[in-house]
Amino acid sequence: MLGYSQKEFYGRDKGFGVGHFKSMEVNGRIGKVAASDIEDLCIAFSTAASALLKGVGPLRVSRELLDDLTLLTVGPQFRGGANNARGAAGIIQVFEIIKEIVEHSVENLGENSMEVRSATGRLFAIEFAPDPDIIIKEEMSVGHDRNVVAIEVKSGTDVSNIHNRIGEAEKSHQKARKDGFTECWTVVNVNQLDMEKAKSESPSTDRFYSIANLSLRSGDEYEDFKRRIMSLTAIPAARN
Structure with a gap:
């Protein structure tokens, strides 16, 4: 929803170097290293999501709106596919x-x-x-x-x-x-x-x-x- 592909988010060279969180998304498991950084991750996500919602403006937040926001990731996915x-x-x-x-x-x-x-x-x-x-x-x-x-x-x-x-x-x-x-x-x-x-x-x-x-x-x-x-x-x- 925040517009990052997996490679851009987890990658060490071009991403944020937070690959230790990937197991949470892939298989629902929180590793030992990730567990100690969960609070920082939540703060980072909340801060970024707040900025996103402020940019949305007066629109009413709903399930449909959140579904539409997930389309932001389509660009990075297509770009990754094109690069491959x-x-x-x-x-x-x-x-x-x-x-x-x-x-x-x-x-x-x-x-x-x-x-x-x-x-x-x-x-x-x-x-x-x-x-x-x-x-x-x-x-x-x-x-x-x-x-x-x-x-x-x-x-x-x-x-x-x-x-x-x-x-x-x-x-x-x-x-x-x-x-x-x-x-x-x-x-x-x-x-x-x-x-x-x-x-x-x-x-x-x-x-x-x-x-x-x-x-x-x-x-x-x-x-x-x-x-x-x-x-x-x-x-x-x-x-x-």
């Missing part, structure tokens, strides 16, 4: 670009993954993953893989928020490093990026790329991306 859709579209876009680069060596193509055969006969899997977004790994033997490349795709176009997204990529890449990935790349969707600042925010990122530049299928940035994909998967050059 944009993020998924960006990941698919980068995956398609990689597929075009390696298609002459693809042996198996699935909905969420593909396998390519290297010049030495080894199989490399390129697939969607929950964290990071796209991974490339080499099959050393049955059931044993070598993690090669971890790619984080940040599709948001809001320049003012890009450094938060890069911070999220850094967390993912730190995890990827622990899992043995030798290369970590971050693909962003903004036109201008302060590279020096980006590198300081994500020192684990080996290479930064732009979705727009990769989508051109030409130019220095795309050619660098293409060379590295082909080199790290050890696939032969396509025959003309």
Whole structure:
């Protein structure tokens, strides 16, 4: 009713950092940490709700009015859904670009993954993953893989928020490093990026790329991306 989505309210990065209250909404349980802060939560809600009612003015408070006020949360919900859709579209876009680069060596193509055969006969899997977004790994033997490349795709176009997204990529890449990935790349969707600042925010990122530049299928940035994909998967050059 106060116009916040769960992510905006409970989130640590962009929200209020009060995730310990979430169990109250999700399963009706008050944890030990939340119990000690209940009074402060009630005061905060009462203060915000009072300001909301003052803004409503002389309208009579009723169940119907409160039902109408809950529509305030529709905006944040749709915005969150739109952000998720944009993020998924960006990941698919980068995956398609990689597929075009390696298609002459693809042996198996699935909905969420593909396998390519290297010049030495080894199989490399390129697939969607929950964290990071796209991974490339080499099959050393049955059931044993070598993690090669971890790619984080940040599709948001809001320049003012890009450094938060890069911070999220850094967390993912730190995890990827622990899992043995030798290369970590971050693909962003903004036109201008302060590279020096980006590198300081994500020192684990080996290479930064732009979705727009990769989508051109030409130019220095795309050619660098293409060379590295082909080199790290050890696939032969396509025959003309």
